[in-house]
Amino acid sequence: xGAYLVRRVLVSVLVLVLVSIGIFWLFRLAPGDPVxxxxxxxxxxxxxxxxxxxxxxxxxxxxxxxVQYFTWLGNAVTGDLGYSLDTGRSVSDLLGxxxxxxxxLMGLSLLLALVIAVPLGxxxxxxxxxxxxxAASVVSLGAVCxxxxxxxxxxxxVFSLKxxxxxxxxxxxxxxxxxGDSLSHLLMPLVILAFSQSGQFTRYVRSSVIAELHADYVRxxxxxxxxxxxxxxxxxxxxxxxxxITIVALSLPNVLAGAVVIETVFAWPGMGxxxxxxxxxxxxxxxxxxxLFFSIMVLLSNLIADLLYTLVDPRVSLR
Amino acid sequence: xxxxxxVEDLAVEFRTEDGVARALDGVSFTVEAGxxxxxxxxxxxxxxxxxxxxxxxxxxPPARIVRGSVRFRDRELLRLSRDELRKIRGKDAAMVFxxxxxxxNPVQRVGKQIAEAIRLHSAVxxxxxxxxxxxxxxxxxxxxxxxxxxxxxxxxxxxxxxRAMIAMAIANDPxxxxxxxxxxxxDVTIQAQVLSLLRTAKQETGAATVLITHDLGVVAEMAERVxxxxxxxxxxxADVRSLxxxxxxxxxxxxxxxxxxxxxxxxxxTPIPGSPPSLLAPPPGCPFAPRCALRQGRAECVSxxxxxxxxxxxxxxxxxxxxxx
Amino acid sequence: xxxxxxxRHKLAIAGVVVLLLVVLxxxxxxxxxxxxxxxxxxxxxxxxxxxxxxxxxxxxxxxVFARLLYAGRVxxxxxxxxxxxxxxxxSVLGAVAGILGGWVDALIMRAADVFLSFPVLVVMxxxxxxxxxxxxxxVIAIGLFTWPRAGRVVRGVTLxxxxxxxxxxAQAFGARTGWLVVHHxxxxxxxxxxxxxxIAVADGILIEASxxxxxxxxxxxxxxxxxxxxxxxxxxxxxxxxxxWIPPGVAVAVTVLSVNFVGDGLxxxxxxxESS
Ligand SMILES: Nc1ncnc2c1ncn2[C@@H]1O[C@H](COP(=O)(O)OP(=O)(O)OP(=O)(O)O)[C@@H](O)[C@H]1O
Ligand code: SF4
Ligand SMILES: [Mg+2]
Numbered sequence: 063x064g065a066y067l068v069r070r071v072l073v074s075v076l077v078l079v080l081v082s083i084g085i086f087w088l089f090r091l092a093p094g095d096p097v098x099x100x101x102x103x104x105x106x107x108x109x110x111x112x113x114x115x116x117x118x119x120x121x122x123x124x125x126x127x128x129v130q131y132f133t134w135l136g137n138a139v140t141g142d143l144g145y146s147l148d149t150g151r152s153v154s155d156l157l158g159x160x161x162x163x164x165x166x167l168m169g170l171s172l173l174l175a176l177v178i179a180v181p182l183g184x185x186x187x188x189x190x191x192x193x194x195x196x197a198a199s200v201v202s203l204g205a206v207c208x209x210x211x212x213x214x215x216x217x218x219x220v221f222s223l224k225x226x227x228x229x230x231x232x233x234x235x236x237x238x239x240x241x242g243d244s245l246s247h248l249l250m251p252l253v254i255l256a257f258s259q260s261g262q263f264t265r266y267v268r269s270s271v272i273a274e275l276h277a278d279y280v281r282x283x284x285x286x287x288x289x290x291x292x293x294x295x296x297x298x299x300x301x302x303x304x305x306x307i308t309i310v311a312l313s314l315p316n317v318l319a320g321a322v323v324i325e326t327v328f329a330w331p332g333m334g335x336x337x338x339x340x341x342x343x344x345x346x347x348x349x350x351x352x353x354l355f356f357s358i359m360v361l362l363s364n365l366i367a368d369l370l371y372t373l374v375d376p377r378v379s380l381r
Numbered sequence: 382x383x384x385x386x387x388v389e390d391l392a393v394e395f396r397t398e399d400g401v402a403r404a405l406d407g408v409s410f411t412v413e414a415g416x417x418x419x420x421x422x423x424x425x426x427x428x429x430x431x432x433x434x435x436x437x438x439x440x441x442p443p444a445r446i447v448r449g450s451v452r453f454r455d456r457e458l459l460r461l462s463r464d465e466l467r468k469i470r471g472k473d474a475a476m477v478f479x480x481x482x483x484x485x486n487p488v489q490r491v492g493k494q495i496a497e498a499i500r501l502h503s504a505v506x507x508x509x510x511x512x513x514x515x516x517x518x519x520x521x522x523x524x525x526x527x528x529x530x531x532x533x534x535x536x537x538x539x540x541x542x543x544r545a546m547i548a549m550a551i552a553n554d555p556x557x558x559x560x561x562x563x564x565x566x567x568d569v570t571i572q573a574q575v576l577s578l579l580r581t582a583k584q585e586t587g588a589a590t591v592l593i594t595h596d597l598g599v600v601a602e603m604a605e606r607v608x609x610x611x612x613x614x615x616x617x618x619a620d621v622r623s624l625x626x627x628x629x630x631x632x633x634x635x636x637x638x639x640x641x642x643x644x645x646x647x648x649x650x651t652p653i654p655g656s657p658p659s660l661l662a663p664p665p666g667c668p669f670a671p672r673c674a675l676r677q678g679r680a681e682c683v684s685x686x687x688x689x690x691x692x693x694x695x696x697x698x699x700x701x702x703x704x705x706x
Numbered sequence: 707x708x709x710x711x712x713x714r715h716k717l718a719i720a721g722v723v724v725l726l727l728v729v730l731x732x733x734x735x736x737x738x739x740x741x742x743x744x745x746x747x748x749x750x751x752x753x754x755x756x757x758x759x760x761x762x763x764x765x766x767x768x769x770v771f772a773r774l775l776y777a778g779r780v781x782x783x784x785x786x787x788x789x790x791x792x793x794x795x796x797s798v799l800g801a802v803a804g805i806l807g808g809w810v811d812a813l814i815m816r817a818a819d820v821f822l823s824f825p826v827l828v829v830m831x832x833x834x835x836x837x838x839x840x841x842x843x844x845v846i847a848i849g850l851f852t853w854p855r856a857g858r859v860v861r862g863v864t865l866x867x868x869x870x871x872x873x874x875x876a877q878a879f880g881a882r883t884g885w886l887v888v889h890h891x892x893x894x895x896x897x898x899x900x901x902x903x904x905i906a907v908a909d910g911i912l913i914e915a916s917x918x919x920x921x922x923x924x925x926x927x928x929x930x931x932x933x934x935x936x937x938x939x940x941x942x943x944x945x946x947x948x949x950x951w952i953p954p955g956v957a958v959a960v961t962v963l964s965v966n967f968v969g970d971g972l973x974x975x976x977x978x979x980e981s982s
Contacts, residue, residue: 088836088837207908208955208959209919212958215955218941223941223945224945230941277483278478279484281438281484282484285471286497286501288497297489300488300489301488304488312823319827322827322831326920338920341835341921353831353832356824360820360823364823376533377535
């Protein structure tokens with residue numbers, strides 16, 4: 063078990079290093095260098111040249127590129143991601159306070175997506191070719207094909223503006239904290255994000271269950287006298303969910319990307335909203351911090367997928 | 382007393398992309414309590430479909446039972462509800478499948494799978510069922526059954542999995558045990574062990590056994606009576622000795638001639654030339670006619686379908702059975 | 707045979723019809739509307755739909771119907787070109803991985819996993835945030851981060867081909883890899899690649915919509931289905947001017963749905979083994 067995991071972790075670290083080189087390179091491509099940006103041309107006077115040179119030396123910008131890279135990487139590893147050009151606050155602090163709301167939204171919607179997708183996919187598979195199957199595939203295809211932000215806007219139009227039932231922005235009404243209030247804020251982003259994800263999951267569950275229904279052990283179970291329901295719940299489901307679990311873990315980055323969009327629509331104070339705001343303000347340090355954070359998330363979810371797979375499938379041993 | 386199992390005029394079709402395949406066309410036979418009957422025939426002749434139909438395990442669609450009757454202990458199985466059938470399956474009538482590598486649930490411990498078979502048909506606790514499962518694993522010759530019960534199928538060899546399958550099948554002392562090519566997927570050395578285990582199982586439970594096989598050697602060793610199937614029909618039926626000694630259908634004769642024999646110098650196999658007819662559009666007359674050595678151009682063979690009739694104590698479906706060697 | 711299987715697929719036919727209508731409408735935009743999608747007319751700001759402006763006008767008095775049609779061109783082209791790029795990269799890498807095998811295969815497939823796990827949206831936040839958004843960047847980013855699907859399919863087919871005797875014989879004759887790809891791999895994978903490409907077009911259109919909605923893709927004043935919805939982040943626009951945001955949203959959904967139907971139909975027709 064150990065050796066396998068160590069190898070996977072090493073590969074992930076290698077990928078992370080490559081990604082960080084990519085990000086650093088992009089950063090270098092950015093128009094203007096940080097010092098020049100500190101000092102707009104119209105403010106320059108006689109002493110400016112000397113100041114710029116001194117500042118460059120102080121920031122290490124006159125070092126060779128690879129030295130700069132390692133300095134930057136060293137800082138990043140120790141949690142020093144620089145300061146926001148916009149607010150002047152530390153990027154790690156900024157990211158840190160946004161992680162919570164995003165994880166909260168993502169985690170719950172992932173859960174809800176599965177709660178929708180597993181029964182729906184199962185039903186579609188068991189009733190393959192019949193009405194329930196078509197209905198399920200219409201629903202899941204609709205979820206896959208409709209842009210989630212459009213659903214979000216539609217939701218705001220109907221439930222916030224026309225019916226006045228649900229708030230359209232934020233995690234809570236300022237100064238008015240209550241469980242009901244935060245639930246009502248959560249409801250729309252949660253359901254829409256979950257629904258968008260559930261389409262893909264439903265299709266996976268369906269095809270996985272259909273494949274398993276043809277397996278030989280199903281007939282063995284029937285020959286024992288297991289009922290149709292028992293065959294599905296006690297034998298097929300677990301086998302069918304093994305590949306699905308991996309796919310769900312692998313799609314974590316996609317759920318996060320979906321959250322970026324939904325957070326923007328509902329002004330949800332998470333990572334996504336921060337990322338879009340920093341893109342709009344060309345707040346490079348924050349963008350880069352977000353990119354690094356996201357890359358780590360991606361590699362972690364790949365590792366989780368591997369781990370889960372080995373945990374749920376007795377045939378795969380980690381040796 | 383009526384036989385344990387009576388199959389009468391069974392006809393089964395499969396709807397496929399290319400048309401309707403008549404997998405079974407008028408199959409009739411009986412199995413008496415406690416006896417061992419072998420079903421032999423080439424691949425695709427309908428052996429498995431027969432077994433699956435008897436136990437109600439056919440997938441419908443694509444299969445469709447056109448006509449016929451299956452009476453087990455004087456109950457018509459084809460007319461039972463799903464639930465009634467379920468109570469019989471695995472209890473009074475059990476089955477062992479061909480491929481032990483895939484027939485067990487890969488993510489469930491073997492002991493639990495056997496215990497499930499027990500708990501489905503008798504009101505015992507989880508612990509009692511598990512204890513019985515361990516006993517059964519011991520009975521089928523598994524060393525350290527307690528440990529084995531807690532393992533997953535992938536930790537078993539092919540022969541061990543087939544033992545587990547047999548343990549599962551005899552868990553409820555069935556009156557009928559159908560084994561569909563139980564040794565085909567196994568190594569030759571393991572085959573003998575599994576066969577002798579089947580014999581033990583039979584002694585243990587007294588179950589009538591239907592043994593489906595390609596292997597006439599296995600038939601000679603295990604069975605009392607033989608059914609020979611060809612293109613969805615039974616073409617000959619007789620007790621083992623007389624079938625081997627004097628087949629009364631040219632197809633059986635051909636099968637027997639294709640067995641490699643140790644006592645004969647020649648090593649050449651003589652398989653029957655040609656291949657079985659398409660089940661999609663069965664020709665009128667005898668399905669074996671295109672390959673038959675006995676026919677010698679006789680028109681009757683292609684115009685009229687030979688019915689099963691009695692010749693020298695055999696049932697045979699050949700117009701010229703009297704001439705067969 | 708394949709054609710007949712496709713025609714039997716009612717939804718696929720419906721998809722083809724709708725798609726043709728959409729393509730035709732965008733191509734013939736000048737015939738369908740006299741309005742210039744870019745022309746600002748401050749006397750006609752925020753007009754509700756009327757005979758003159760079928761879908762009303764936006765905050766700068768531009769005709770929404772005209773914008774919708776011209777936006778379709780951009781959105782469809784982004785979908786098609788990003789899919790093409792993805793399929794070309796994927797086919798080449800997939801074929802190379804399948805034919806060469808060994809560590810090359812392992813490396814390419816590993817890279818495929820990594821690329822696939824980075825959503826284009828996030829990649830574009832970083833790229834557009836640093837280099838600035840543009841259509842070209844977006845198309846390249848979509849192609850670059852969605853090639854693994856095509857790559858996996860092509861690799862799979864190639865691997866199964868490698869087992870076949872005639873390919874082995876050709877290899878024994880010293881056939882070059884390039885020759886093998888052209889003469890054996892390409893014909894064999896064509897069906898599956900067409901299916902993957904179709905789905906990739908649908909994905910491309912969806913990704914474009916999200917990116918442009920967030921300002922990461924097509925930049926105004928040039929209209930795209932995605933950026934036409936950008937304005938709908940303001941509550942007044944959402945509540946008072948539904949004609950601004952409902953049509954482009956529906957256009958994306960309907961187009962993507964049709965492309966998916968066509969893709970499913972093609973899969974059944976060209977690749978019956980994999981049909982659902
Ligand atoms: N699922 C199915 N779909 C379509 N046709 C089938 C199916 N199962 C069986 N058949 C048809 O039924 C015929 C008999 O099949 P069966 O499995 O009973 O043969 P068999 O005698 O058991 O052969 P084998 O020795 O290979 O196991 C086949 O020739 C085939 O045409
Ligand atoms: S009926 Fe005719 S063709 Fe059929 S087995 Fe007998 S002799 Fe041969
Ligand atoms: Mg069989």
